[in-house]
Amino acid sequence: MTNEWSLGEPHSRAALVSAVARRLPSVVSGFQLIAENWLAESSRIDLLGTADGDVVIACIADRGRELEGLGRALAHTQWVQPRLSDWLKLAPQLDFSPDSTVRSVLVCASMSPETRAAAEALPEGLATLYHARWLENASGADVLLDPITKGDIPASPAAVFSPPTVASVAERRKSGEGFRTGLTDADLDLTRSESAEFAAPPTGN
Amino acid sequence: MARDLADVVDFFLPPSQDEPRRAQTPRLPTLVLPIGDRDVLRAALAWNLAVELARLDAQPTVVTRHPPHTSLLWPDSGRGPLGAELVHAASDNYPDLVETTLGLAREPRRGTGEGGIVLLCAPPEWVRGGGDSATPGWALLFTTAESNELRETYALMKSLVRRDPSMRIGITIHGARGLDDARRAFEHLSDVAERHLQTMPVSYGLLVDDLHVYRAIVARRPIGLEHPQSPAARALRDVARLILEDAGSAP
Numbered sequence: 001m002t003n004e005w006s007l008g009e010p011h012s013r014a015a016l017v018s019a020v021a022r023r024l025p026s027v028v029s030g031f032q033l034i035a036e037n038w039l040a041e042s043s044r045i046d047l048l049g050t051a052d053g054d055v056v057i058a059c060i061a062d063r064g065r066e067l068e069g070l071g072r073a074l075a076h077t078q079w080v081q082p083r084l085s086d087w088l089k090l091a092p093q094l095d096f097s098p099d100s101t102v103r104s105v106l107v108c109a110s111m112s113p114e115t116r117a118a119a120e121a122l123p124e125g126l127a128t129l130y131h132a133r134w135l136e137n138a139s140g141a142d143v144l145l146d147p148i149t150k151g152d153i154p155a156s157p158a159a160v161f162s163p164p165t166v167a168s169v170a171e172r173r174k175s176g177e178g179f180r181t182g183l184t185d186a187d188l189d190l191t192r193s194e195s196a197e198f199a200a201p202p203t204g205n
Numbered sequence: 206m207a208r209d210l211a212d213v214v215d216f217f218l219p220p221s222q223d224e225p226r227r228a229q230t231p232r233l234p235t236l237v238l239p240i241g242d243r244d245v246l247r248a249a250l251a252w253n254l255a256v257e258l259a260r261l262d263a264q265p266t267v268v269t270r271h272p273p274h275t276s277l278l279w280p281d282s283g284r285g286p287l288g289a290e291l292v293h294a295a296s297d298n299y300p301d302l303v304e305t306t307l308g309l310a311r312e313p314r315r316g317t318g319e320g321g322i323v324l325l326c327a328p329p330e331w332v333r334g335g336g337d338s339a340t341p342g343w344a345l346l347f348t349t350a351e352s353n354e355l356r357e358t359y360a361l362m363k364s365l366v367r368r369d370p371s372m373r374i375g376i377t378i379h380g381a382r383g384l385d386d387a388r389r390a391f392e393h394l395s396d397v398a399e400r401h402l403q404t405m406p407v408s409y410g411l412l413v414d415d416l417h418v419y420r421a422i423v424a425r426r427p428i429g430l431e432h433p434q435s436p437a438a439r440a441l442r443d444v445a446r447l448i449l450e451d452a453g454s455a456p
Contacts, residue, residue: 005286005430026434133260133287135430144433146260172405178395179388181410182443188383188413188436 008136010143017046017060019143020107020132024049024058027130027145028105031056034094040079043072048080050095055080058105060132066108066115073104073127101125107132111148119148233310233321234452235341236375239329239361240269240278247347248278249422250379250412250441251326252291256427257438257445259287263452264321266290268306270297270328286427299331303339322452333364340368345375345409345448350382350390359397366402373451374404377444379412387411407451410444413437 010016017036025031030052038045047058057076061069085098106119107130119127129148135141240247251267258265269279271293282293292309296302306325325341332344344365348358358376365372376394381387387410395405417437421428429438
């Protein structure tokens with residue numbers, strides 16, 4: 001095996017859960033792990049943690065069983081919510097309150113359109129989907145977690161492609177079409193004051 | 206000596222406006238990216254963009270001219286990370302490279318899952334000259350916000366628009382100091398194009414030239430896999446998403 005990353009399959013579920021636990025803090029802002037493999041009503045929560053004052057439940061679904069995983073994640077949130085005050089009595093140092101929001105994260109190697117549609121029908125933030133890819137190279141293995149949003153729906157396999165049309169300049173001016181980006185200064189690691197430093201127009205144009 | 210009117214009529218009539226040779230419609234979206242043979246940075250941005258397209262399940266194929274011209278720029282041919290495929294075409298001119306690319310874009314086996322997109326990376330002088338080539342009809346130009354580069358990019362736009370007035374030309378600003386910097390550069394370019402060429406480029410966001418980009422170039426490893434949450438990877442993903450939105454909304 002070379003140093004190039006290649007796609008693979010985790011050799012065990014434990015390895016996948018462990019890798020997801022390592023990766024979650026980089027994709028869920030403020031995530032701190034509290035417990036792994038926590039017994040809930042009748043099944044186990046893979047990862048339980050906090051993030052910015054919320055309680056986060058992470059469920060890792062087997063390939064092809066993500067819709068069932070989403071249902072289980074939602075059931076876990078309902079099971080956890082009334083227990084927060086009891087948990088705080090046992091561990092008052094934990095970073096949440098009895099009325100904290102409980103939200104879920106579903107991780108799976110496949111994510112069917114039905115699962116995406118179901119997640120979109122839920123209240124904002126209640127369930128976030130992550131597409132997991134297992135990567136291996138000579139020095140080890142890791143999991144890549146990509147959040148799935150409405151904008152991530154892949155291009156449809158059209159029978160024949162035509163280049164996107166160029167609307168007339170007048171029409172595009174009218175519609176206000178101009179610079180496009182989904183990024184914010186925070187995505188670029190710029191503070192408001194840093195951003196303001198470059199507010200002056202460029203020279204030499 | 207008496208001359209026939211047909212012999213001199215060209216002196217009195219405006220140059221003929223031949224219809225652009227639009228390529229036979231490929232099955233998959235095909236995007237032209239002008240990248241010089243020594244342009245390590247733009248080649249790295251293009252390959253990393255392909256990996257981000259693969260992260261979005263778009264099954265990209267990148268076509269470049271065959272080494273040795275480009276051996277320093279690209280990984281080995283074949284299927285790379287997450288299924289992004291690199292094809293080195295044995296072409297020594299643009300029409301041939303375009304034909305090879307469009308042939309790939311028409312292959313039934315390519316992109317048989319969800320989506321599929323082809324990126325044709327060719328030297329700017331080839332793209333500018335064009336020759337007797339059909340055009341894929343969609344191009345993406347990388348430029349910094351520096352005035353010299355904006356001028357060169359405008360010149361390239363001009364040659365593309367002259368050949369095919371309906372070509373969709375996308376602009377991605379790289380190396381910008383922030384969103385405002387990128388927005389101003391794009392709007393400047395767009396304003397000049399509107400006044401002189403009666404066309405407007407389409408914005409495809411911005412890319413970040415941070416340390417991760419240069420490390421990825423040296424290590425020849427994609428930023429999206431080495432540092433998936435870095436600003437550079439987020440920016441690449443944003444550009445990839447804009448491309449796919451437009452590819453998906455095509456009629």
